[in-house]
Amino acid sequence: MDSACDVVILGGGVIGLTTAYFLAQKKIRVAILERSEFGREASWAGAGIIPPGHPDRAKHPLQRLRAISSTAFPKLSNELRDLTGIDNGYLPCGAVELASGVDAAAIEVWKDEGIAFEKMSPQDLGKLEPEFARLPEGGYYLPGAAQLRxxxxxQALAEACRKLGVRLESRTPVSELELDGSRVVRARHGDRSWSAANFLVATGAWADELLHPLGVRLGVHPVRGQMVLFRLPARPFKPVVLQGSRYLVPRSDGRVLAGSTDEHVGFDRSTTA
Ligand SMILES: Cc1cc2nc3c(=O)[nH]c(=O)nc-3n(C[C@H](O)[C@H](O)[C@H](O)COP(=O)(O)OP(=O)(O)OC[C@H]3O[C@@H](n4cnc5c(N)ncnc54)[C@H](O)[C@@H]3O)c2cc1C
Structure with a gap:
């Protein structure tokens, strides 16, 4: 059986679902084919730290993407809540980057983009949060950072897509992409197929696995990140605290997420930390 629509998105993580949401708002007919359940891979596991940014001043495409996301979140979060009744937990909370985790290149990016930041001693940080006065080093306060659950x-994105008429196909691993010349025209799973004028590969760490038979190699690879979730009686401090790739994310309900390891062990999901 072959189904046709305007855009077929392969992979239903945050990238696939967000793209589908914005396309469906423009009345474009979209289907998302997801191998397992929607949003249950890297997107589910992420800590939800949203660094600040100014898209118009970002120099590198990746920085621009980060900045566009950052500025889109307040409106997107309101829209999703209005449409689905689900609060995504978006919270402007600021962030403190400890000095030992910040290099000159990061400061350059903040300056280039006009991102607000302030260099602070432990005493200055103690005025933000009394506990921070005990930190062994100072850092940089970024008031524009936010967090998300x-x-x-x-869940809000998937529900919003459903309400906007996106076809959500879970448990649908795409095993083959059919070409017409150099263009993908059909995706296959078993005896089902989907044809469209445009395909978007949003399969995250599995992108190369899917594209390999077409002779395309993006060089995307999986990185395992292990975290610990603490439950405290109340939120101990408000800003996210970062030191390089390590972070503490205080949730408003008292949970504190501490992460993350950064391990190049392929698709091994075992917990070892
Ligand atoms: C521990 C950790 C912490 C993180 N913290 C942050 C953070 O604080 N802030 C931040 O911005 N980012 C963070 N990230 C990064 C962020 O989570 C990822 O960049 C983002 O989730 C990637 O989304 P995605 O949709 O590309 O991938 P995924 O969420 O992995 O989605 C890809 C989807 O494609 C599906 N798929 C794969 N193969 C096929 C196939 N053949 N057919 C159909 N479907 C297929 C998968 O099942 C999956 O659902 C973190 C990541 C980790 C691991």
């Missing part, structure tokens, strides 16, 4: 956001 990823599972809530994914």
């Amino acid at each position: 990823n599972p809530w956001h994914l």
Whole structure:
């Protein structure tokens, strides 16, 4: 059986779902084919830290993407709540980057983009949060940073897509992409197929696995990140605290997420930390 629509998105993580949401708002007919359940891979696991940014001043495409996301979140979060009744937990909370985790290149990016930041000693940080006065080093305060509850956001996005008429096909691993010349024209799963004028590969760490038979190699690879979730009686401090790739994310309900390891162990999901 072959189904046709305007755009077929392969992979239903945050990238696939967000793209589908914005396309469907423009009345474009979209189907998302997801191998397992929607939003349950990297997107579910992410800590939900949203760094600040100014898209118009970002120099690199990746920085521009980060900045566009950052500025889109307040409106997107309101829209999703209005449409689905699901609060994604978006919270402007600021962030403190400890000095030992910040290099000159990061400061350059903040300056280039006009991102607000302030260099602070432990005493200055103690005025933000009394506990921070005990930190062994100072850092940089970024008032524009925010955070999000990823599972809530994914549920809101999937529900919003459903309401806008996106065809959500879970448990549908795409095993083959059919070409006409150099263009993908059909995706296959078993005896089902989907044809469209445009395909978007949003299969995250599995992108190369899917594209390999077409001779395309993006060089995307999986990175395992293990975290610990603490439950405290109340939120101990408000800003996210970062030191390089390590972070503490205080949730408003008293949970504190501490992460993350950064391990190049392929698709091994075992917990070892
Ligand atoms: C521990 C950790 C913490 C993180 N913290 C942050 C953070 O604080 N802030 C931040 O911005 N980012 C963070 N990230 C990164 C962020 O989570 C990812 O960049 C983002 O989730 C990637 O989304 P995605 O949709 O590309 O991938 P995924 O969420 O992995 O989605 C890809 C989807 O494609 C599906 N798929 C794969 N193969 C096929 C196939 N053949 N057919 C159909 N479907 C297929 C998968 O099942 C999956 O659902 C973190 C990541 C990790 C691991």
